[in-house]
Amino acid sequence: xxLEQKTAQMGVVTTTLEQMVNxxxxxxxxxxxxxxxxxxxxxxxxQASSYDLSRFGMELMRASPRQSxxxxxxxxVSRKMAPVLRLLYDQMPEPKWVIAMGDCASCGGIFNNxxxxxxxxEVVPVDVYVAGCPPRPEGLIHGILTLHDKVQKEKLTKWA
Amino acid sequence: MVTLREVSVDELRHLVSERALTGETMLLNxxxxxxxxxxxxxxxxxxxxxxxxxxIPDVGFLHTGVEKNMEAKTYQKAEVMTxxxxxxxxxxxxxxxxxxxxxxxxxxxxxxxQAIRVILAELTRIASHLLWLGTSSLDLAAMSTFLYxxxxxxxxxxxxxxxxxxxxxxxxxxxxxxxxxxxxxxxAAVRRVLEVMPRRIDExxxxxxxxxxxxxxxxGIGVITAEECVQWGISGPVARxxxxxxxxxxxxxxxxxxxxxxxxxxxxxGDVYSRxxxxxxxxxxxxxxxxxxxxxxxxxxxxxxxxxxxxxxRSELGVSMEAVIHHFKLWTEGFMAPKxxxxxxxxxxxxxxxxxxxxxGGPKPYRVHYVTPSFANLQIMPLLTRNHFIADVxxxxxxxxxxxxxxxx
Numbered sequence: 211x212x213l214e215q216k217t218a219q220m221g222v223v224t225t226t227l228e229q230m231v232n233x234x235x236x237x238x239x240x241x242x243x244x245x246x247x248x249x250x251x252x253x254x255x256x257q258a259s260s261y262d263l264s265r266f267g268m269e270l271m272r273a274s275p276r277q278s279x280x281x282x283x284x285x286x287v288s289r290k291m292a293p294v295l296r297l298l299y300d301q302m303p304e305p306k307w308v309i310a311m312g313d314c315a316s317c318g319g320i321f322n323n324x325x326x327x328x329x330x331x332e333v334v335p336v337d338v339y340v341a342g343c344p345p346r347p348e349g350l351i352h353g354i355l356t357l358h359d360k361v362q363k364e365k366l367t368k369w370a
Numbered sequence: 371m372v373t374l375r376e377v378s379v380d381e382l383r384h385l386v387s388e389r390a391l392t393g394e395t396m397l398l399n400x401x402x403x404x405x406x407x408x409x410x411x412x413x414x415x416x417x418x419x420x421x422x423x424x425x426i427p428d429v430g431f432l433h434t435g436v437e438k439n440m441e442a443k444t445y446q447k448a449e450v451m452t453x454x455x456x457x458x459x460x461x462x463x464x465x466x467x468x469x470x471x472x473x474x475x476x477x478x479x480x481x482x483x484q485a486i487r488v489i490l491a492e493l494t495r496i497a498s499h500l501l502w503l504g505t506s507s508l509d510l511a512a513m514s515t516f517l518y519x520x521x522x523x524x525x526x527x528x529x530x531x532x533x534x535x536x537x538x539x540x541x542x543x544x545x546x547x548x549x550x551x552x553x554x555x556x557x558a559a560v561r562r563v564l565e566v567m568p569r570r571i572d573e574x575x576x577x578x579x580x581x582x583x584x585x586x587x588x589x590g591i592g593v594i595t596a597e598e599c600v601q602w603g604i605s606g607p608v609a610r611x612x613x614x615x616x617x618x619x620x621x622x623x624x625x626x627x628x629x630x631x632x633x634x635x636x637x638x639x640g641d642v643y644s645r646x647x648x649x650x651x652x653x654x655x656x657x658x659x660x661x662x663x664x665x666x667x668x669x670x671x672x673x674x675x676x677x678x679x680x681x682x683x684r685s686e687l688g689v690s691m692e693a694v695i696h697h698f699k700l701w702t703e704g705f706m707a708p709k710x711x712x713x714x715x716x717x718x719x720x721x722x723x724x725x726x727x728x729x730x731g732g733p734k735p736y737r738v739h740y741v742t743p744s745f746a747n748l749q750i751m752p753l754l755t756r757n758h759f760i761a762d763v764x765x766x767x768x769x770x771x772x773x774x775x776x777x778x779x
Contacts, residue, residue: 246432248454248457258517258520259518260520286432294431320454325433325434
């Protein structure tokens with residue numbers, strides 16, 4: 211007997227609208243297909259066969275910011291790229307979240323110099339920081355699950 | 371909201387043809403956020419209908435200032451920066467930097483370290499080509515190849531992790547040898563790759579080599595001749611696909627490549643398909659080199675005994691005062707390099723990767739300059755894309771296999 215039949219026999223499930231909407235949002239969060247540097251390779255690895263992000267309903271990377279909910283800033287952001295990144299963020303529809311993947315995106319990492327933005331939070335608001343240079347795919351998945359937990363706790367009053 | 375400045379065609383008149391100024395041809399911006407530009411490359415395309423009249427690459431979106439940062443660090447510490455340049459070829463970046471440092475200060479490398487360097491460099495080449503094969507066929511809408519190649523890539527990354535503790539940014543090759551010896555499981559893991567990979571490469575070939583759809587998208591697209599390759603300074607698989615038999619591992623062997631038997635695969639057509647064939651064949655040749663190197667892997671130390679440049683092993687620190695002094699000197703001050711300049715080059719998966727290193731008598735490099743194949747190979751984009759359909763541009767970008775970290779530095 212499948213899960214569907216079992217739950218159907220349970221009769222009515224009561225929940226709050228808040229919980230249900232948040233649940234739906236975490237289960238089909240589409241990331242933007244947007245890689246910058248080394249971390250993008252690990253992001254691709256997380257998408258591919260061994261780690262398989264589709265287990266979390268996230269296999270569909272959208273190349274267009276208009277169709278995506280989550281921006282994974284994978285890699286170092288240069289001063290030349292920062293305005294482009296902000297533009298992409300502005301083009302994403304609400305609700306939207308940002309994961310800063312890797313040390314460079316989180317704080318500039320080992321590149322403390324004239325060319326690199328010292329943390330992407332100077333440009334866009336970041337929800338979850340994932341440490342590592344580059345983080346392992348497991349690290350990214352942990353970051354994503356942390357974000358899911360965060361979304362699950364969002365309040366109805368805060369919805370845009 | 372970001373305020374955007376309107377760019378008029380007039381400002382671009384030095385880049386585009388006369389016809390664009392009158393509005394006869396269209397200017398189209400591709401990237402920097404585009405799934406098939408393999409990173410953050412921006413292309414300004416001038417189009418006549420669907421036909422590309424001109425293609426102007428705009429680089430620098432990933433400029434990291436690595437070379438400048440390296441000048442502020444000692445020779446050992448600057449190496450950490452090199453991994454992040456060409457992030458698909460981290461061991462190769464380490465290797466060429468270490469070769470340059472070793473040349474500058476005159477440091478010897480034990481044979482075991484050299485053989486392990488060769489094995490890891492060739493594994494990196496296979497990993498890089500696997501990722502290239504996956505992503506570039508993904509651009510041509512062959513989805514399944516990507517999933518297969520990434521599966522095999524994980525096997526190779528596991529070996530790097532086993533040796534160095536990191537999957538990608540290993541910093542495992544050090545001036546004068548390696549960080550440490552490989553673990554005991556190393557040989558079995560590499561043998562497993564050697565056993566599995568030939569079958570898997572055949573599998574990819576079955577998916578693509580005679581696939582009509584793949585052939586239509588790749589044959590006769592983005593053609594370059596051998597003469598043009600020489601004129602533009604193109605190296606690596608792009609040049610070899612045009613019939614130029616030039617491989618630094620044969621021409622100027624380093625790390626003992628002269629001991630191994632391998633062929634330099636070439637093709638004559640110089641199109642996207644030839645580049646695909648060359649890279650697939652290169653993976654097989656890399657496996658051949660790894661097998662030979664592993665079969666006669668010598669025993670012995672993996673680091674030079676020259677204590678002035680290489681830190682002593684941990685075990686000596688407790689018993690030898692001299693070792694403590696050397697260790698302290700090396701990790702606080704670093705070693706002094708002469709006021710000279712050297713150039714070292716290796717064959718990276720993308721072509722000739724060189725390092726120009728200049729010392730100033732102190733512990734830090736005066737200038738480090740990377741001569742990168744991605745930057746050189748990107749120049750030919752206008753040449754390759756001219757008079758092709760806009761849909762073929764993605765296939766051509768994929769086929770020259772650029773890494774923007776390598777290009778912008």
